[in-house]
Amino acid sequence: xxxxxxxxxxxxxxxxxxxxxxxxxxxxxxxxxxxxxxxxxxxxxxxxxxxxxxxxxxxxxxxxxxxxxxxxxxxxxxxxxxxxxxxxxxxxxxxxxxxxxxxxxxxxxxxxxxxxxxxxxxxxxxxxxxxxxxxxxxxxxxxxxxxxxxxxxxxxxxxxxxxxxxxxxxxxxxxxxxxxxxxxxxxxxxxxxxxxxxxxxxxxxxxxxxxxxxxxxxxxxxxxxxxxxxxxxxxxxxxxxxxxxxxxxxxxxxxxxxxxxxxxxxxxxxxxxxxxxxxxxxxxxxxxxxxxxxxxxxxxxxxxxxxxxxxxxxxxxxxxxxxxxxxxxxxxxxxxxxxxxxxxxxxxxxxxxxxxxxxxxxxxxxxxxxxxxxxxxxxxxxxxxxxxxxxxxxxxxxxxxxxxxxxxxxxxxxxxxxxxxxxxxxxxxxxxxxxxxxxxxxxxxxxxxxxxxxxxxxxxxxxxxxxxxxxxxxxxxxxxxxxxxxxxxxxxxxxxxxxxxxxxxxxxxxxxxxxxxxxxxxxxxxxxxxxxxxxxxxxxxxxxxxxxxxxxxxxxxxxxxxxxxxxxxxxxxxxxxxxxxxxxxxxxxxxxxxxxxxxxxxxxxxxxxxxxxxxxxxxxxxxxxxxxxxxxxxxxxxxxxxxxxxxxxxxxxxxxxxxxxxxxxxxxxxxxxxxxxxxxxxxxxxxxxxxxxxxxxxxxxxxxxxxxxxxxxxxxxxxxxxxxxxxxxxxxxxxxxxxxxxxxxxxxxxxxxxxxxxxxxxxxxxxxxxxxxx
Numbered sequence: 001x002x003x004x005x006x007x008x009x010x011x012x013x014x015x016x017x018x019x020x021x022x023x024x025x026x027x028x029x030x031x032x033x034x035x036x037x038x039x040x041x042x043x044x045x046x047x048x049x050x051x052x053x054x055x056x057x058x059x060x061x062x063x064x065x066x067x068x069x070x071x072x073x074x075x076x077x078x079x080x081x082x083x084x085x086x087x088x089x090x091x092x093x094x095x096x097x098x099x100x101x102x103x104x105x106x107x108x109x110x111x112x113x114x115x116x117x118x119x120x121x122x123x124x125x126x127x128x129x130x131x132x133x134x135x136x137x138x139x140x141x142x143x144x145x146x147x148x149x150x151x152x153x154x155x156x157x158x159x160x161x162x163x164x165x166x167x168x169x170x171x172x173x174x175x176x177x178x179x180x181x182x183x184x185x186x187x188x189x190x191x192x193x194x195x196x197x198x199x200x201x202x203x204x205x206x207x208x209x210x211x212x213x214x215x216x217x218x219x220x221x222x223x224x225x226x227x228x229x230x231x232x233x234x235x236x237x238x239x240x241x242x243x244x245x246x247x248x249x250x251x252x253x254x255x256x257x258x259x260x261x262x263x264x265x266x267x268x269x270x271x272x273x274x275x276x277x278x279x280x281x282x283x284x285x286x287x288x289x290x291x292x293x294x295x296x297x298x299x300x301x302x303x304x305x306x307x308x309x310x311x312x313x314x315x316x317x318x319x320x321x322x323x324x325x326x327x328x329x330x331x332x333x334x335x336x337x338x339x340x341x342x343x344x345x346x347x348x349x350x351x352x353x354x355x356x357x358x359x360x361x362x363x364x365x366x367x368x369x370x371x372x373x374x375x376x377x378x379x380x381x382x383x384x385x386x387x388x389x390x391x392x393x394x395x396x397x398x399x400x401x402x403x404x405x406x407x408x409x410x411x412x413x414x415x416x417x418x419x420x421x422x423x424x425x426x427x428x429x430x431x432x433x434x435x436x437x438x439x440x441x442x443x444x445x446x447x448x449x450x451x452x453x454x455x456x457x458x459x460x461x462x463x464x465x466x467x468x469x470x471x472x473x474x475x476x477x478x479x480x481x482x483x484x485x486x487x488x489x490x491x492x493x494x495x496x497x498x499x500x501x502x503x504x505x506x507x508x509x510x511x512x513x514x515x516x517x518x519x520x521x522x523x524x525x526x527x528x529x530x531x532x533x534x535x536x537x538x539x540x541x542x543x544x545x546x547x548x549x550x551x552x553x554x555x556x557x558x559x560x561x562x563x564x565x566x567x568x569x570x571x572x573x574x575x576x577x578x579x580x581x582x583x584x585x586x587x588x589x590x591x592x593x594x595x596x597x598x599x600x601x602x603x604x605x606x607x608x609x610x611x612x613x614x615x616x617x618x619x620x621x622x623x624x625x626x627x628x629x630x631x632x633x634x635x636x637x638x639x640x641x642x643x644x645x646x647x648x649x650x651x652x653x654x655x656x657x658x659x660x661x662x663x664x665x666x667x668x669x670x671x672x673x674x675x676x677x678x679x680x681x682x683x684x685x686x687x688x689x690x691x692x693x694x695x696x697x698x699x700x701x702x703x704x705x706x707x708x709x710x711x712x713x714x715x716x717x718x719x720x721x722x723x724x725x726x727x728x729x730x731x732x733x734x735x736x737x738x739x740x741x742x743x744x745x746x747x748x749x750x751x752x753x754x755x756x757x758x759x760x761x762x763x764x765x766x767x768x769x770x771x772x773x774x
Contacts, residue, residue, distance in 0.1 A: 020058065023076045025097035025187055025259050026085075027291060029645050032071050034090035046073045049091075053077075053084040063186030064263040068270035074259040076190050093645045095289050097187065097258040100282040102138070102210050102251055103309035103548040128240035128559040130156050132179065133218050134273035135552070136264045136280070137211030139204045139249035140181060141524035142173045144212065144540065146220035149176035152242060161246050161271030166203035177221065180246030182267055187259030188252045195252065204249045209527045211247060213544055214279050216522035218552035219243040219559070223522075228529060228543045229358035229441055231339055231482050232520045236541055239556025239612075240563075246273055256280045258291035265295030269302055274562055277555030278308045279548035281321035284502045287633070288642040293324040297646050300326040301626050305558040305570040309547035310510040311497035315434060315595035317603060319497040323509045325665060326629055328558070328574045331497065332516025332550040333490035333609050334594065336586060338483050339439045339518065339543075341447035343426055345460055346370070346474035353426065353447035354437045354518075356543060357479060362445050367474035368423055369399040372461050386413040386425075397421035400475050402457055404428050405448075411530035414442040424477050428454030434595030436494020438545045439518050441529035441537075447477050488585040492604040493517045494595035496547055499603035500671075500748070500769065504636065506662045508669040508767055510606040511574065512581050514557075516550030518543050557612050564616060565693070571624035571666075572691070576615040578668040579622075579762045581608030602750045602765045607669055619694040619760025622668040623727075632665040660687060670753065670766040672734050675773055679738060686732040690755070690762070692721040700755040700762070702730075707749035707768045711735040714753060734768060741772035 030049070039045040043065050050073075051060040063074035077085065086094045129152065140147070154176065161180030165171045174181055181204035189195060200207045219238040226236030248264035250256050261280070268276055276299055278292065287293040296306040307328040313319030314331075322329050341355035346367055362368065374384025376395035383390040386403035401422045403413045410427050417425045425446040429435065435450035449457065457475075464473035493516055501509040523542035528535025554577065561573045568576070583605065585591050591609065593600040626647065633643045634653035643651040663672065664687050674682040692698060700719045706712035712734050719728045732753065739747055748769045755762040 020078050022078055024079070025074065025190055025257065026077050026082050027095035027097060027258065027262065028072065028085055029092045029095075030072070030090045031092060042067070042071055043073065049085070049088060050075055052088070053081045063190060064184070064259060066263065066266045068266045074186060074190070092641055093288065095291070095645070098282045098285070098291065099255040099257055100261065100280045100292070101255050103279050103281050103312050103546050103551070128243035128563040129153060131240070131274040131559040131563050132156065132159060132244045132246055132272060133240065133275045133277060133555055133559050134180070134246045134248055134268040134271070135211060135215045135218060136248045136250055136261060136268070136276060136278045137214050138208040138251040139183065139201070139206035139211045140178065140215050140245070140247035141206050141212045141522070142178050142181070143525070144216065144522040145223045146216040146236065146238070146522040147175070147178045147245065148221055152176040155179050156244065158272045161267070164204060168201050169203040169205050177245060178247065179244045180271055182264070183249035184260035184263045185252060187257030188254065191257065192254050200253055204247050206249070206524050207526065208251070209524050209531060209542065210251070210279070210548065211249065212524050213521040213542065214277065214548060214552040215245055215247060217519060217549060218277050218556040219245050220522055226520065226541050228520060228539055228541050229356060229537075231356050232337065232543060233482065236520055236522070239553055240559040243556065243559045246271060251280060262291045262295050265299060269299050269304060273304060275555050275559045276304055276306045277552045278306065278322070279546070279551045281309055281311045284321055284323060286503065286642070287324055288638065288645040290324070292322060293327070294646055296324060296327045297629070298648065300570050303569065305562065305573050307551050307554045307558060309551040312495040312546050313497045314493070314495050315436070315498060315593065316432070317498050318500060318502045320499050320501060320509045321497060323501045323503050323507070325504070325507045325632065325667060326570070328512070328554055328577070329510045329606070330547060330551045330554045331510035331513040331605060332493040332495070332545070332547045333513040333591070333605070334493060334517040335515045336484065336486045336489035337518065338486050340480040340483055342478045342480065343447060343449060343457065344476050344478055345457065346464070347460060349456070349460070351449055351453045351457060353449040353453070354439045355447035355477070355479065356439050356441045357445050359444070361479070362424055362476050367476055370402065370461060370473040370475040371396060371399050372402045372458055374404065386416045388412070388416055391416060391420040393420045398423055400424035400426060400477070402426045402428055402454070402461065405430055405433055409531070410438070410448065411440045411442055411532055414444050414446045414530070415532045415534060418444040426457065426477070428457070434494050435597060436594040438495070439543060441542065443530050443532060443535055445477050445479070488587045488589070488592060490515070490585060490609050491592050491594045492600040493545070495545070496604070499606070504662065505673045505769065506671050507665065507667060508602060508606055508671045508765060511578055512554065512607050512610050513605045514550040514553040514610045516547055517545045519545065519549040521549070554610060557610060557615065560612070561615060568621070569623055572621040572693070575621040575623070575668045576618040577610050578607035579620070579764060580611050580614035580618050582611050583608040601748070602767055603748065607763070607765055617694065617760065618762060619698070619757060620690040620700065620755060620762045621693050622666050622688060623691050624666050628666055632662060635662040635664070669764050670732060671769070672736070672767070673769045673771065674736055675771050676738050676741065677773060681735065681737055683733065683735045685734070687729060688732065689727050689729045690719065691727045692724055694724070694757065694760055696723045697721070698757045700757045703754040703756065705751045707751040707766060709737060709739065709749060710751070710768050712751065712753070712766065719755065732766070734766070736768050736770065739770050741770060743772055744774045746771040
């Protein structure tokens with residue numbers, strides 16, 4: 001009883017498309033136990049339900065049929081048909097589909113994971129060899145050495161998944177490392193028509209590179225030597241080198257469609273994965289309209305840890321995505337390695353930049369004419385961005401070209417400059433990008449510079465053109481290879497999406513950050529390192545940046561933690577990662593924000609940067625059950641129907657007042673939001689429960705560092721545990737005084753609450769936000 005289905009409505013109807021306009025994909029949930037006995041199976045019932053709202057001439061064609069977490073199907077409907085479907089007695093909700101996009105190695109060492117560490121996380125968990133990580137992404141290039149199965153034992157007996165065989169993904173393609181591979185394209189093709197199989201594979205094979213890269217970050221084997229075009233030489237390894245991988249391909253040339261993503265969740269949960277890694281994201285919507293939130297809830301309900309990228313919309317606020325509290329939301333930080341490529345100007349000034357290039361270079365010691373692309377006549381806007389076809393070859397031939405960042409990819413700008421005859425390129429950050437720099441494998445000598453340095457270069461070009469002497473602006477680019485031991489690190493990456501949480505400000509997001517800038521990982525054979533079609537270079541590894549790269553770091557770590565602590569729930573694993581994370585860099589100061597050089601905040605890094613070895617032994621965890629999430633949804637003022645859509649359970653919200661308010665979800669961080677409304681003094685409280693996973697007979701004492709301008713108290717101030725597994729509650733009271741704010745503005749202050757037994761420090765951020773209503 002109370003088990004509800006999703007129908008993913010994505011029907012392809014070519015015959016009567018002339019009369020059916022505005023067709024869109026919908027997700028429909030119906031009451032699972034309402035199937036009349038006249039239907040032999042759910043599929044026939046779905047077809048009957050669907051045909052009852054379609055005209056007689058319209059074929060009833062199902063795409064995905066779901067039978068694990070979501071019992072249902074997919075079809076494409078007009079708005080009128082969707083409304084009709086909504087009136088059927090067994091239909092609970094009709095949800096429009098979203099299109100999502102990708103959030104696009106020194107990191108194991110930087111994170112403190114070493115194979116020689118006999119008592120560390122890798123040793124304890126036998127490198128996670130019995131665990132399966134499902135990667136929902138662009139597929140995988142299975143022949144890469146990162147996915148070899150040397151020394152691995154038999155496939156775990158619980159595994160029910162399969163490797164789909166196609167003409168380019170043969171029956172022997174999988175092994176004891178890559179134990180599952182599927183693809184889902186019905187939603188994609190329902191919207192875009194039949195795929196072009198000359199540019200992408202109708203199979204689990206990766207024609208983009210993103211999925212191969214993320215899979216090897218999570219669970220790539222040790223590979224030596226590894227490098228990209230001679231840069232970042234060393235050993236490449238994923239977080240959980242012995243964990244098994246299952247690839248679920250849902251992202252195609254036009255994006256990742258919700259109906260396909262949910263089909264992947266459905267398969268992954270049925271197949272028996274332990275962790276799901278999802279480096280895609282889209283607009284933030286209420287959880288009952290969010291296919292990722294719905295799929296992730298079902299996975300968490302089955303004990304599967306789900307990590308998702310926070311998004312690359314930073315450094316602006318309110319940009320964080322994948323914010324459901326049952327998902328681990330991962331932002332991106334830097335590691336202590338970079339790739340300097342400096343610009344030497346004709347006036348003697350040296351401007352720092354970063355870049356990767358190993359082809360025919362600029363002649364050492366020679367200076368080249370330097371021009372700003374936007375001043376070459378024509379449409380100044382298009383040319384300033386070096387968009388396709390915008391550059392005048394007569395203007396750029398033989399010169400180094402300064403291009404503004406934005407619209408097209410950074411590597412594509414280099415291709416445009418090269419085709420127009422330019423010999424080099426400098427990519428200039430705009431004001432919004434700030435000083436955050438990302439390297440790319442360029443097709444010509446190129447470097448990227450921050451916003452303030454870009455202004456200096458423009459001024460130099462400007463002044464040289466205005467001077468009376470015939471001399472023009474000149475420059476060269478000096479590549480300095482790979483630099484290690486960079487300080488400060490980590491730094492919050494400029495692009496990493498920021499809080500506050502746009503859907504539930506009382507839940508702090510992102511949860512943590514992990515390495516996501518300039519990460520070396522596996523790369524397919526048929527894709528050049530720049531990702532540009534004309535790039536015919538081939539490389540075993542590539543360097544990419546994004547919260548897409550940060551997310552699989554945490555997926556791999558979660559697999560190691562689950563291997564070491566099989567009894568831990570997904571919420572306990574997330575709690576361990578959050579309460580042991582750190583906020584200081586390798587200089588001993590609070591991490592800085594790459595975009596402006598200022599100190600970063602909890603809205604940038606959440607609880608902090610993951611610290612895997614400490615997460616192994618957190619002392620206490622904040623656990624959360626599926627029923628706790630239902631109380632949270634009740635307190636979010638969701639209707640019973642909304643809650644059924646997400647949880648497949650009949651919720652009773654009448655008792656939720658016992659849980660108090662939305663902030664009482666047993667989350668490892670605290671966020672209080674006050675609307676001032678002319679009040680002078682405001683207060684709230686949080687109830688939390690911690691479970692002892694350290695030693696028996698431990699006594700934890702609290703240390704409070706309150707946000708400035710607030711009073712914070714914790715009762716009791718001491719927790720005495722007699723045994724492992726014992727749970728104890730505490731109460732946090734917060735009082736805040738009104739602050740002067742303009743209408744519609746807000747202010748945020750943060751502090752910490754730390755429980756310590758002398759061995760473990762269980763740290764939680766506490767955030768107080770004051771809002772002045774309009």
